[in-house]
Amino acid sequence: MTHMIRLIQITLMCLMVMSGTQTHAQVMLPGTNASESAVTLPDPLTTEAANALISRLSDSEVRSLLLDQLNTQATEEAEAASAGESEFVYHATTGAWSSVTTPIERLPLLYTGQATAFSNFFDRIGGGLGLVKLLGYMIVVFGIAAAAELVFRRLTRGWRILPPTDADNMTLRETLQLLSQRLTTQVIAVVIFVLVARTVGRTILPDNLVPVVQLVGMYLIGFPRLFLAWAFFVFAPLNPEYRLLNVTSKEAKALCFHNFWIAVLLGFSAAILIFNADNGVPMGETRLGFWLSLSLHVYLVWVIWKYRDAMVSMMRGYDPNVTPMENRVARLYPWFAIVLVVLMWWVVNIVVSYENFALLATNPQYKTMTLLLFAPLLDTAIRGIVRHATPAMKGEGAVAERAYHSTKRTYVRIGRVVVFGLVLLAIADFWGMTPQAIATAGVGARLAAAVIEFLIILSFGYLLYEAVSLFINSKLAAEMTASGFDPETQEVGGDGGGAGGSRLSTVLPLILLVCRSAIVVIFLLLALGNIGIDTTPLLAGAGIVGLAIGFGAQKLVSDVVSGVFFLIDDAFRTGEYVEVDGTMGTVEKISIRSMQLRHHKGPVHTIPYGEIPKITNYSRDWVIMKLRFTVPFDSDPNQIKKIFKKIGQELLEVPEFQEDFLAPFKSQGVLEIDDVGMVIRGKFMCKPGTQFMIRKEIYNRVSAAFAEAGIDFARREVRVALPTMEQGQELTEEDKAAIAAAATQAAQEQIADPGKESR
Incomplete structure (x- = not known):
């Protein structure tokens, strides 16, 4: 009883502390009125006060009090969550729309506010004379900076000029090395210009002119030139042999041009907003940022639409082996880019409706758009790295070649998933979605974080899916290459009896199916659970289905269990010619519950494992073929024996058959004498699947040898x-x-x- 009272004390104190706002409670004592039974919790609620209160209450009264506190707390949390959800919906719709209509309503303030900013600036620099001095100072400062940059460019001229080369003979590493070398020198040149202008400006300029010169040098000159250097790195408009993206020279020059002016617009937006804030006009007062952002997004949409064919070509890349899915994604990419630009513009309006201008201070929307719009470059980089880093093809033949191309495609998919995960993490960082920020954020941020975590979990699942598939498929290809068995090149309509694959190549497809299914189910449940979906009913439903299968599908269980034991016994393999209760055919496919036999005339028989009484395998290890020849009674058996022996030795020297014989063709003497003539039999041993071609060749050679020796076949x-x-x-x-x-x-x-x- 003492432990129970202590537990109730601690629980009561914790609940009171967590509720925070509730410092009083009333309990109804049996046989009393509410006014008579009102119990006031002491403030502060100490251990001694809690002991005194509990000593006055019965166990049922304490439980009732605890239930009341729990219900109150749950109600408050539900109301807070509901309020948060409704608040997010409001900001995503009505609030964001008001962020669009408010700048339109404040349009007259834009002109007056901008005039105020310029007027305050003119007054601060001393009017028209001060403006002339400012222009003169700029000429001096930027002239000195340009001279310093020119000296650096003269010293590094050899690094900036790309040497002519043959694109077909250049490796990706050499291309990136030379492009990075040029980009580095261009970036350093711009940095030198900005730093020299900043240093000289602080030295010779009056204090009231320094901020303006720095804004012009950094945002209107430096930033656009850095963006242009990056565009030259990506598009190489003057050097098509170094171009990383698959576009024409005309398109590359146009895209570099528009990249430069997009950077100018970005730099001007940042500079004018800082300028206005320094001159007494805050950004939220005139909503100038809305019009600048709208202009930039409209410009981006226009560029994407005008050069949509170039963007499709960029997404396809230089690889001629483009899959149908990659082709569809490439065609949809311009539309994705347009939707992305519009969506980012609307997200900015949502953030503005929250009045969270600090979040937009680092321009996360522009970083996000830049990262996603350069997806073709990332994809090209992935395919280029895979093309140059994939090991050489192992083995020879169609199986090895298909495995090599399949491995390359798998590496590309793995690279894309890795890049996708890194891009998601980068976007989350752009928008400040750290664990600490999410813990204190509203419903909108938590929802976005849950979506990002959902996608990251699926990315990890798909990465594991591809990795397991790559490992098992490589083992399967190695087994098939070593055994020389290729189910896709088997002769259609042959006589059957060919050698099949190895035991491992038969079991691996089933293992791959099981592993893939397990990975899909596990990671899908993890992802759904992460976004708040209760997966318990799904698991319970799966259990019920399993129970129903156990009771109602006993035949299915019998088939599966029988198949497991057949595979353990290695009774058959894929590609082998078997007979199952009078049904003959080549094992074409196996599943968990059945096998498919294709008869050499075409029909396919599907046989459940539970219905197989026994299996006769005609393709395991070796085959003995016995041939019968009927000759007249007066024929010489010894002469025929010599002929057979000679044919057997000749076939051992034929390149087409010499690797297939396990024992040469030879005579077994006279088997019997019937009413037609003497029956002489010959036999040979060979590898499974080769006996029919060898038999046909033996028939041809025996017929020719008998004709030459004057021996007729008996009739x-x-x-x-x-x-x-x-x-x-x-x-x-x-x-x-x-x-x-x-x-x-x-x-x-x-x-x-x-x-x-x-x-």
Whole structure:
């Protein structure tokens, strides 16, 4: 009882402290009125005061008090969450729209406010004479800075000029090295210009002119030139052999031009807003930032629409092996870019409706757009790195070649997922979505963070999915290459009996299917749980389905279990020719519950494992082929034996067959004598799947050798003894009828037993 009272004390104190706003509580004692039973919690609530209160209450009264506090706290949290959600919806719709209409309403203030800023500036620099002095100072300052930059450019002229080269013989590393070298020198030149202008300005300029000169030098001269240097690095308008993106020279020059003017607009926006703030006109007063942002976004949409074909070409890249999905993504990319620009503009309006101008101080919207609009460059870099970093093809043949190309595509997909995750993390950092900021942010920030975490979890899941697929597929390709088995190049309509794949190549596709399914289910549940979706009903539903399968699909369970034991026993492999209860065919595909056999005439038989009584495998390890030849009674068996031996030795020297023989073709002597002639048998041992071509060649060579030796194959004859023939008389009608009857009887016997001569 003591422990229970202590636990209630601690719980009561914690609840009172967490509620914060509730310092009084009332409990109804049995048989009393509310006024008589009102209990006032002491303030402050110390341990002694809690002990005194609990000593006056029964256990049921304490439980009732705790339940009241829990209900009150839950109600307050629900109301706060509901208020947060409704607040976010308001700012995302009505609030953002008011951020658009307010600048329109304040449009007259824009002119008066800007006039005020210029008037205050003129008064501060001393009017028209001060403006003339400012222009003179700028000429001096920027002239000295330009001279310093010119000296640096003369010293590094060899680094800035790209040497002519053959694009087909240049590696990606060499291209990036030379482009980075030029970019570095251009960036250093601009930095020298800005630093020299800043230093000289602070030295010779009056204090009231220093901020203006710095704004002009940094934002209107330095920033656009840095942006232009980056554009030259990406598009190489004058050096197509160094161009990283797949565009024409005309498009590259135009895109560099527009990149420069976009940077000018960005720099002017930053400079004018700082200028106005320094001269007594805050940014929120005239909403000049809205009009500058709108102008920039409209300009971007126009550029994207005008050069949409170039953007599609950039997204496709230089790789000729573009998949249909990559082609569709490339065609959709300009539309994605336009939607992105419009969406970023609307997000800015949402942030403005929150009056969170500090978040926009670092221009996260422009950083986000720049990162996403240069997605073609990132994709080109990924494909280039994969093309130059993928190991050489292992082995030879169609299987190895397909595995090599599949590996390259997998590396590209893995690279894209990694870059996608890094881009998401960078965007989250741009918008200040750190764990500390999210903990104190509103519903909108938490929702955005949940979406980003959802995408990151899916990215990790897909990365693991591709990594497992790459590992298993590489093992599968190695096994198939080593065994020489390729299911895609198997002869269609052949006789069957060919060698199949290895045991590992048969099991690996099933392992791949299981691993992929497990990864998809696990990471999908993790991602859904991360965004607040309760996955317990899904797991319960899966359990119910499993229970239903266990009770209602016993045959399915039997098939699966039987298939497991067949695979453990290595009874068959993919590509082997087997017989299952009278059904023959090549094992074309296996699944968890059944196998598919393709007959050499085309039909496909699907056989559940649970219905297989036994399996006869005709393709395991080796094959013995026995051939029968019927020759006349007067033939010499020894002569035929020598002929067979000679043919066997000759075939061992034929390049097409010499690797397939395990034992040469030779004679087994006279097998039997029937009513036609002597049956002589020959045999050979070879690898599975090669016996039919060898048999055909042996038939051709035996036929030619017999013809050369004067040996005829025996034929069935019908002899009819007629007394009239012995007396030299001509055939009568009765004799002819007897001959026809005997021939008919012999033919019927042949039809009734067609395999007699071949056994």
